[in-house]
Amino acid sequence: MRFLSAFPLLIFVLAAFNLVFYSGSVALEDEVFRMVMTSGALLVLTVSDILIILSLSVLFLEVLKATGSGNATIMDHILSTGVFILALVEFLLVPQAGNAPFLILVIICFMDVVAGYAVTIRTAKRDISMH
Numbered sequence: 001m002r003f004l005s006a007f008p009l010l011i012f013v014l015a016a017f018n019l020v021f022y023s024g025s026v027a028l029e030d031e032v033f034r035m036v037m038t039s040g041a042l043l044v045l046t047v048s049d050i051l052i053i054l055s056l057s058v059l060f061l062e063v064l065k066a067t068g069s070g071n072a073t074i075m076d077h078i079l080s081t082g083v084f085i086l087a088l089v090e091f092l093l094v095p096q097a098g099n100a101p102f103l104i105l106v107i108i109c110f111m112d113v114v115a116g117y118a119v120t121i122r123t124a125k126r127d128i129s130m131h
Contacts (some may be wrong), residue, residue, distance in 0.1 A: 006072040008080040009062060010109055013055045014087055018107060020047060021096040026103055048101035055108045062112045066119040077116045086110040 020026050028048040035043045045053075065076060087106045090097045 006075040006079070008076060008083045008112070009058045009082050010055065010080070010105075010112055013051060013058055013105065014083060014090075014109075016051055016054070017097070017102060018090075020051070021094075028099065048099075052101060052104055053106055054110075059108050059112055059115075063115050063119060066116040067123060073120060076122065077113070080109070080116055081113050084113050 020028060026047055028046065028051075030047045031044055032047055033043075033045040034051055037043055062076075062080065066073065084106070087102075087109045091102055091106045
């Protein structure tokens, strides 16, 4: 269980995006869900929409993990920084990743890194008592 707390979960979302890119059987624009709302509007969710929703949900879990203190939290921040760098390099260099949904994933990875460090620093300040 301690390994899971030190492991950046956004790597799984990044892997899911790559699976879509290289599988060939599914495209980001493929429709997954369609529903007529009470208002009469049509709600259509695509694969990319689902992956972004999943990314935001994982970001929430990552911020919750950042509230802990200890070696696992520090390792999680280091690995999350690596995931962000990996996503950014992929966005810049891989043609299939050069799209808006993947850019949103890169931004979510960046927010994970910044929020993780900010929450940990804020929590550490509260743990230090100044006399």
